[in-house]
Amino acid sequence: MNKKTLPMVFLWLLLLPMFALSVSAPTVVIPNQSHLIIESIGDPETVDPAWAYDTASAMLIFNVYDTLIFFDRESVGDFVPSLATEWLINQPPKPGSPTGTDSTWYFKIRTGVKFHDGSTLTPADAEYSFERAMVMDRSGGPVWMINEPLIGSGWPDKSGWPQDSSVKINTAVESNSTHVWFNLAMPYPPFMQILSQSWASIMSEAYSIANGCFDGDWTNWKAYEDPGMSPLDAAGNVMMGTGPYKLDYWSHGVEWSIIRHAEYWGLWPAPHCSGYVDRFTEKVVYEWGTRYADFIGGYADSVYVPRAYLPQMILNWPTKWNPGMPTNPEDYAAGIRGLPGLPSLQMANYFFNFNTNPATGYVGTGSLVNGDGIPLDFFADINIRKGFAYSFDYQEFLDTMFWGEAVQPKSSVIEGILYHNPANPTYSYDLTAARDHFILANNTVGGIAEGVTTSGFKMTITFNTGNVPRQTTAEMLRDGVQQVFTDNGWGPVQISVLGVPWPTYLGELVGYPTFRSLMPIFIIGWLADYPDPHNWVVPYQHSDGDFTYFQSYSNSTVDALIELAIATPDGPVRKGYYYDLQLMYFQDIPSVGTSQALGRRWERDWYQGWYFNPIYPGTFVYHHWKGLNGDINGDNRVSITDAGKVSAHWNIPPFISGPSGYDVIADIGPVKQYPTLGTINIVDAGVINAHYREEI
Numbered sequence: 001m002n003k004k005t006l007p008m009v010f011l012w013l014l015l016l017p018m019f020a021l022s023v024s025a026p027t028v029v030i031p032n033q034s035h036l037i038i039e040s041i042g043d044p045e046t047v048d049p050a051w052a053y054d055t056a057s058a059m060l061i062f063n064v065y066d067t068l069i070f071f072d073r074e075s076v077g078d079f080v081p082s083l084a085t086e087w088l089i090n091q092p093p094k095p096g097s098p099t100g101t102d103s104t105w106y107f108k109i110r111t112g113v114k115f116h117d118g119s120t121l122t123p124a125d126a127e128y129s130f131e132r133a134m135v136m137d138r139s140g141g142p143v144w145m146i147n148e149p150l151i152g153s154g155w156p157d158k159s160g161w162p163q164d165s166s167v168k169i170n171t172a173v174e175s176n177s178t179h180v181w182f183n184l185a186m187p188y189p190p191f192m193q194i195l196s197q198s199w200a201s202i203m204s205e206a207y208s209i210a211n212g213c214f215d216g217d218w219t220n221w222k223a224y225e226d227p228g229m230s231p232l233d234a235a236g237n238v239m240m241g242t243g244p245y246k247l248d249y250w251s252h253g254v255e256w257s258i259i260r261h262a263e264y265w266g267l268w269p270a271p272h273c274s275g276y277v278d279r280f281t282e283k284v285v286y287e288w289g290t291r292y293a294d295f296i297g298g299y300a301d302s303v304y305v306p307r308a309y310l311p312q313m314i315l316n317w318p319t320k321w322n323p324g325m326p327t328n329p330e331d332y333a334a335g336i337r338g339l340p341g342l343p344s345l346q347m348a349n350y351f352f353n354f355n356t357n358p359a360t361g362y363v364g365t366g367s368l369v370n371g372d373g374i375p376l377d378f379f380a381d382i383n384i385r386k387g388f389a390y391s392f393d394y395q396e397f398l399d400t401m402f403w404g405e406a407v408q409p410k411s412s413v414i415e416g417i418l419y420h421n422p423a424n425p426t427y428s429y430d431l432t433a434a435r436d437h438f439i440l441a442n443n444t445v446g447g448i449a450e451g452v453t454t455s456g457f458k459m460t461i462t463f464n465t466g467n468v469p470r471q472t473t474a475e476m477l478r479d480g481v482q483q484v485f486t487d488n489g490w491g492p493v494q495i496s497v498l499g500v501p502w503p504t505y506l507g508e509l510v511g512y513p514t515f516r517s518l519m520p521i522f523i524i525g526w527l528a529d530y531p532d533p534h535n536w537v538v539p540y541q542h543s544d545g546d547f548t549y550f551q552s553y554s555n556s557t558v559d560a561l562i563e564l565a566i567a568t569p570d571g572p573v574r575k576g577y578y579y580d581l582q583l584m585y586f587q588d589i590p591s592v593g594t595s596q597a598l599g600r601r602w603e604r605d606w607y608q609g610w611y612f613n614p615i616y617p618g619t620f621v622y623h624h625w626k627g628l629n630g631d632i633n634g635d636n637r638v639s640i641t642d643a644g645k646v647s648a649h650w651n652i653p654p655f656i657s658g659p660s661g662y663d664v665i666a667d668i669g670p671v672k673q674y675p676t677l678g679t680i681n682i683v684d685a686g687v688i689n690a691h692y693r694e695e696i
Contacts, residue, residue: 030298030606030626030627030628031298031299032626033626033627034277034278034279034626035277035278035279035280035281036277036279036280036281036301036302036607036621036624036626037280037281037282037283037299037300037301038280038281038282038283038300038301038302038303038619039282039283039284039285039290039291039294039295039300039302039303039304040056040282040283040284040285040303040304041284041285041286041304042054042055042056042284043056043252043253043284044056044057044059044060044250044256045057046230046232046233046237047060047061047064047230047232047233047237047238047239047247047250048230048231048232048233049061049065049129049133049198049199049200049201049203050132050133050136050138050141050142050143050199050230051136051138051141051230051232051233052141052142052198052199053140053141053142053199055527055617055618056617056618057198058197058198058617058618059282059617059618059619060247060250060256060258060282061198061201061239062197062198062201062243062616062617062620063243063244063245063258063280063619063620063621063622064239064241064243064245064246064247064258065198065201065202065203065239065241065242065243066082066083066113066201066202066241066242066243067082067083067195067196067197067198067200067201067202068082068083068084068087068107068126068180068195068200068202069081069082069084069087069107069192069195069196070082070196071196071613071615071616073611073613074611074612074613075613076193076416076531076613076614076615077193077418077531079192079196081110082110083109083110083113083121083126083202083242084107084108084109084110084180085108085109085110086107086108087105087106087107087108088105088106089105089106089192103183103184103185103186103187104181104182104183104184105181105182105184105191106179106180106181107126107179107180107181108178108179109121109122109123109126109178109179109180110265112265113242113265114242114263114265115204115207115240115241115242116239116240116241116242116246116261117204117207117240119204119206119207121202121204121242122175122177123175123176123177123178123179123180124175124205125202125203125204125205126175126180126202127173127174127175127180128203128205128208128216129200129201129202129203129205130146130150130172130173130182130200131166131169131170131172131173131214132203132205132208132213132214132224133146133199134146134147134150134151134169134172135169135214135221135224135225136213136214136224136225136226136227136230137225137226138226138227138230139226142197142199142529143199145194145197145199145529145530146194146199146200148188149182149184149185149186149188149191149194150168150172150173150182150183150184150185151168151169151172151185152168152185152186155544156168158222158225163219163220163221163222164218164219165218166218166221168185169221170218171183172185186566186567187567187568187569188566188567189532189534189566189568189569189570189574190530190531190532190534190535193530193531193532193615194530196530197529197530197615198617201241202241202242203240203241204240204241207238207240208232208240211231211232211235211238212231212232212234212235213231213232237250242264242265243261243264244260244261244264244266244621244622245258245259245260245261245280245621245622246258246259246261248279253284254283254284255281255282255283255284256281256282257279257280257281257282258279258280258281258621259278259279260276260277260278260279266622276622276623276624276625277621277624277625277626280619280621280624282618282619283300285303288306288309291303291304291305292309292312295336295602295604296333296336298335298604301603301604301606301607301626302601302602302603302604302607302619303602305600305602307401307402307403307405308468310403310600313332313333313336313338313602314330314331314332314338315331315332315333316330316331335604335605335606336602336603336604336605337602337603337604337605337607338600338601338602339600339601339602339603339612340405340598340600341405341598341600342598342599342600342601342612342614343415343416343598343599343614344416344596344597344598344599344614345414345416345417345527345528345531345614345615346414346525346526346527346528346596346597347409347414347525347526347593347595347596348469348470348473348523348524348525348593348594348595348596348597349409349523349524349525349526349540349547349591349592349593349594350392350473350474350477350521350522350523350591350592350594351521351522351523351524351547351551351590351591352379352385352388352520352521352551352553352589352590352591353379353517353519353520353521353522353550353551353552354377354379354380354551354552354553354590355376355377355380355517355552356376356377356378356517356518356519356520357376357515357516357517357518358376359514359515359518360376360518360519360520361460361518362459362460362461362462362498362518362519362520363375363376363378363459363460363520364457364458364459364494365458368449368450368451368452368455368457369455370455371455371456371457371458371491371492371494372458373457373458373459374457374458374459374520375448375449377448378448378449378457378459378520379520379521380448381441381444381447381448381449382588382589383437383438383440383441383444383449384437384438384441384448384449384452385589386427386433386434386437386589387434387435387437387438387441387481387484388434388477388480388481388521388592389427389434389589389592390427390428390429390430390431390433390434390437391429391431391434391477391480391481391483391484392427392429392473392476392477392480392592392594393429393476393480394408394427394428394429394594395408395429396429396476397472397473397476397594397595398595400472401468401469401472401595402595402597402598405597405598405600406595406596406597406598407595407596407598408426408593408594408595408596409426409593409594409595409596410422410423410424410426410582410593411424411426411582411583411585411586411593412536412537412540412541412581412582412585412593413533413536413537413578413581413582414536414593414596415596416531416614417528417531417532417533417536418531418532418533418570418578419533419574419575419578419579420533420582421578421579421582421583424579424582424583424586425583425586426586426593427586427589427592429480431480431483431484431487434480434481434484435484435487435488438452438453438484438485438490439453442454452491453485453488453490453491454490454491455491456485456490456491456492456493456494457491457493457494458493458494458495459494459495459496459520459521460495460496460497460498460520461474461477461478461495461496461497461498461519461520461521461523462474462497462498462499462500462505462508462519462522462523463497463498463499463500463505463523464499464500464501464502464505464506465499465500465501465502465505466499466502469595470523470524471497471499473523473594474497474521474523475497477495477521478495478497481493481495482495505522508522509522509524509550510550516550517550517551517552522550524547526539526540526546526547528614528615530615531614531615533565533578533581534562534565534566537562537565537578537581537585538562540585540590540591541553541555541558541562541581541584541585541588541590542558542559542562543555543556543558543559547590547591548590551590551591553588553590555584555588557584558581558584558588561577561580561581561584562581564577565577565578565581599614605628606626606627606628607624607626608624608625608626608627609623609624609625610624
């Protein structure tokens with residue numbers, strides 16, 4: 001027996017149990033096989049990449065548009081070419097490329113790419129896309145992430161810029177016949193991450209101008225600045241990208257649907273062989289019962305499942321989640337696949353206001369006298385902040401709200417982000433420590449909270465109505481502090497917990513100067529824009545951060561270190577800066593993290609090709625398909641015919657199709673992932689055998 005025939009014998013021995021049963025293997029009916037349907041609760045706000053700052057909009061956009069580069073599958077720090085085929089960063093240009101300085105980043109634009117209307121992509125389109133975004137720069141939008149590296153400020157004051165000149169915008173991005181390049185205002189390590197996100201989508205200049213966007217006339221650029229609505233939305237939610245899918249329709253509050261762009265430059269594999277879907281639809285279905293019925297019935301291929309309904313989805317829930325008992329593997333209904341334990345790049349916190357707006361109604365009399373209120377600067381006392389921080393039962397909160405599927409954040413830089421320090425100190429539930437800090441605040445002569453343990457105090461903590469974790473945070477914080485005062489026989493603590501509608505809640509935090517910063521404590525969270533520590537230390541620690549600005553928190557040493565860290569190349573020095581900042585976050589305690597939740601995905605077992613990247617705003621449909629894992633010939637059954645194809649390709653080089661280079665015939669790879677580039681071997685046969693026997 002030669003070496004080639006030995007593995008063949010091994011294969012057929014493995015597949016022998018199939019022969020007697022093959023005639024009874026059922027054909028599985030997969031509904032709408034060329035159409036993927038997801039049901040969720042989020043509706044896009046816009047179709048405009050430069051306007052979108054919500055995940056629902058970004059999910060639609062990054063299926064229709066392309067960026068210069070893109071994340072390499074699951075990685076948040078590695079990148080692959082997209083509309084740019086090569087790039088040079090902070091080094092002399094290649095021969096024939098434009099001349100620039102060390103702060104110039106060059107990208108060679110892919111040739112032959114067509115927009116959905118058939119027009120050809122040029123480097124000028126890439127230049128226009130970024131200039132148009134910086135000109136519009138809508139309030140509360142994402143363009144600050146483009147402005148900061150290119151202009152030197154995320155929120156530049158353009159009031160002094162002359163009307164007839166672009167000043168910094170036009171010179172920040174330039175192009176020629178082959179390249180687009182960016183003249184950065186400073187070194188900026190996360191720039192590649194920013195270029196891979198939806199706000200960096202490349203648009204058609206001609207199409208955008210025809211639909212009311214910036215017309216390129218620099219003598220009138222201010223007319224396009226900060227509009228009340230995106231021109232693309234005003235024109236009827238129009239999109240013109242180069243991506244794998246194009247928008248078919250969007251029925252607001254109901255659903256949106258995209259269809260496959262057959263001439264996509266990235267090519268398509270053969271259908272039903274690690275294939276594709278012709279249409280993808282996301283439906284807005286608020287009622288859980290409807291989503292559940294559609295999912296179980298096979299009408300929806302994937303759905304959003306609130307954490308509260310996990311007991312309905314996990315059949316062995318009583319033993320799966322029972323503190324003190326061993327955790328067993330999860331069991332799901334037939335045809336359902338659950339993917340638990342997905343790390344997220346988001347954190348929930350409670351924040352202390354160092355100088356509450358006098359217009360507030362949440363501080364009682366505004367004085368500790370008679371215990372009928374708190375001073376406006378009550379939480380400027382670090383011992384008061386620490387007293388509150390040690391009064392919160394973090395583990396109980398994680399168990400109650402997340403059934404243990406979350407961790408307590410260590411600092412302002414969470415797990416999964418570069419330079420997270422897992423050994424950073426954090427706060428714990430310690431009523432003795434809380435007591436000691438309240439005593440220190442009480443005994444500080446002339447201090448903000450002098451006499452607080454004698455007088456007690458009165459205040460209100462608000463949360464946005466309907467958000468149960470935030471309501472629970474407020475209630476547990478109230479209960480812990482009240483317990484400290486009660487246990488020690490101190491003056492009474494009267495903390496009210498009040499729910500307010502989200503628009504009111506947001507307005508009381510960030511509204512116009514007369515109305516903002518009204519809450520002495522506010523509870524909210526942060527979701528990564530891009531996976532770099534700068535995107536975390538700024539909102540949580542910089543004086544002009546998204547949260548700290550409304551807290552009136554300021555530390556000049558922290559500000560200087562943040563600005564130094566972002567301008568430092570990646571490496572040990574930059575890491576040291578972020579370790580220092582995380583320690584300062586613990587020491588200053590402007591806010592406290594309560595949870596970094598783990599995510600879950602739910603899908604039908606015929607849903608193939610999905611992979612997890614925590615920075616994606618949602619489903620990236622390209623190369624997703626519907627079929628049984630192990631169904632090589634696409635007949636919706638796993639049978640001896642599929643085994644025969646494995647045998648026929650045994651020890652034969654993989655069949656290659658498309659730019660990704662994976663085998664579309666029989667190299668199955670790991671379940672729930674793309675097929676892997678490699679050889680056809682006994683592992684693939686094992687997948688077929690296991691699934692085939694399940695179908696019997």
